[in-house]
Amino acid sequence: MKIAKVIVDVPTMQTNTPYSYRIPNGLETQLKRGMRVVVPFGNGNRKVEGFVVDIEETDAKQSPQLKEIDRTMDLVPVLNDELIKLSKWLADKTYSFQISCLLTMLPNAMKAKYATYVKAIGPIDDEDISKKFKASDMIPFDSEHFDGPEMGKLAKLRKANKIKVVYKVQNEAKKKQETAVVNQINDFDGTQKQIRKNATAQLNLLEVLQKNPKQPLVQSHLVKDLGISNSAIKSFEKKNWLKKIQVEKYRDPYKHEIKVDQPKKLTKDQEDAVKEINRSIDSHQNDTYLLEGVTGSGKTEVYLQTIQRALDLKETALMLVPEISLTPQMVNRVKNRFGNQVAVIHSGLSTGEKYDEWRRINSGDARVVVGARSAVFAPLDNIGIIILDEEHDTSYKQDDNPRYHTRDVAIWRGKYHHCPVVLGSATPSLESRARAGKGVYKFLRLPKRINQKHLPEVSIVDMTQEEETHDGIFSGELLKAIDQRIDKNEQVVLMLNRRGFSSFLMCRDCGYVLKCPNCDISLTLHMDSHTMKCHYCGFEEPIPKYCPHCHSKNIRYFGTGTEKVEKQLHELLPKARVVRMDVDTTRKKGSHEKILHEFGDHHFDILLGTQMIAKGLDFPNVTLVGVLNADTGLDLPDFRSSERTFDLLTQVSGRAGRADKDGEVIIQTYNPENYVIQLAKHQDYEAFYQKEMQLRHLADYSPYFFTIKVSISSLNEKQAASEAYDVANYLKGSLNNKTIILGPTPRPIARMKRRYYFQIIIKYKRDLKLNQSLKHVLQVSQKEVRKGLRIGIDPEPVSFM
DNA sequence: AGCACGCCGACT
């Protein structure tokens, strides 16, 4: 007898294992590994979704009382063997549930929704309730249909067996359907004779059918593009010359004319890199390359040519990029090179569009996938090369469960497919650079910009020495430089480094700072909505006129937001046309592209924005980049804050002077002597790497030590604190004595969304007991978890806040 | 997660 092993959608520690089910008659041949099924789980008639991860042959007597699978949700598997295997590995590695991993691999549209209904099964004496059941015997069980007291009555009715609760699993994914026609004619000449000579529409249709006798033709396409009338189609249908069917419709979010983009001639360095990577592709070597190339050195061309090699070998390619650099510029470049076999997945697509792209990959139609983090799970077969561009980018780490790093998944898949993985960056993460240094990764370098262009001139303005700084925002030097560019009809990019920084409201008399009632951070001023907002929980309130503490009127803003800078700019340089780009102005779909497009067309002189402008933009007319506050990210309680700041400054500097004009970069700072600022000025990655490695070595941080963050939170501060101490004590006793355990300490932002957070940092080099000990922690803290405690384990966290 | 079971205090 065949049984199916199913991972059920019940994300708990105790159910994180496959359950066996009988396969119902008629499904034995159809059911495949990787399909989603609906299964009964627990008592009552609870139904949950699950994934078939295995199908096994068993003795009928060995598994006597198995429940039976209810139904399948798929006709074809939605996950292949590789991804099922990957989900298991990922769950183990990130201390998460396998079901969470399986679900993150699918596009959102395919995630099941559960609906709860109440069903009447006996006579109901309560009038209010029985009235409701007159209309229908199944009523959704929610607050819309039943108020508080009624819910209580329902509970009693259920006890008395008068009603029961029914669960339904609903599949959200709706394939868009459209009508198509399929030819039914065998004898075309004979048919033609039956059509009147002046019935041109029908003759046209016949001709089209004759050319495409086999495949379905989309009706709207026939009517709109080929000028065939609906009535002709109707009369053909009547005569049984064709039949109508419904076919899946693919939305095309990036519908654009595909221009042909030819491979470019390579520089010597590029050519060497391509050759080396191609050798790995050809021999199916699972090598990991670190491709370090300064901005403008032509990394993308290396990617495109190696992808071409994989395609030539009838293999597929996966290219990951940070979300923010998925600009149409970049996407079009890949699409122009490889045409319709490219699928693009990013957050700008609607749920349906993502689903369509996913299906194109799953069916094998798309053979090159370009996408952000989640695209690393693209269901490609036979991968020939995996590329991770800007590999140091922090958006590659997912910061909720499963807390995976895209780089780790990419490398895992590279091993599985025996194909090379290329990590590219101008400023590699220290971890990757160190591995390249040790020979774990193969090191490829593109030290020169193509066309012998030199890097832009970078100068530093010491803000402590500035006399007139206009609220500490603009130095005279920067203002003068901006003014000059505008006179020359050139453009300027200004970046406000907002990391660890925001504008807050403070009372000048008593020093009271307006804080979020749910979180331990100050509220941020938003001029557009005239409110104070919390960036963590979304709390919002009107801007107060009086200090809530001492009722003084002398309450004012501190700090600098993009809005304030914009206002300043208008006052100081009234002629400048400024466009602002930050989370507020890019919230709407497509607004990101719109702003960039308008700036590119020179409708504006100055692009003012936050971090999001640092990457991937390429505007030839930009000759000046100004960084307003280089150092605000430097003092954060995070050992990577120097690395981040260096990356950011280097990236944004690369925005200046990309075409024939030379660029200039002005960095304003209050710490001009800081090594990060100095080395960013010289854009000397190697020196920064050496220096930072020394510091990391002294402090026992990555890459010398691995880190794990355990965070424990609860609405009840005492509960969180005491559990945190218990966990830390347990770990201290069970782990290797070379492993360092820091904490527990309240987190830098100790309270968020009313929860109190404590964290423990584990630093280790090699600890065989670690995985097991942490799993044990999860296991024994279950009791507290029931009482509202949450415990999260984050391997290699990118944030310590 | 969602449910049943069982143990204990409070109440008709």
Next chain:
DNA sequence: GTCGGCGTGCTC
């Protein structure tokens, strides 16, 4: 004596 709170264990 039993109703209902909560702590605990189980789900193929």
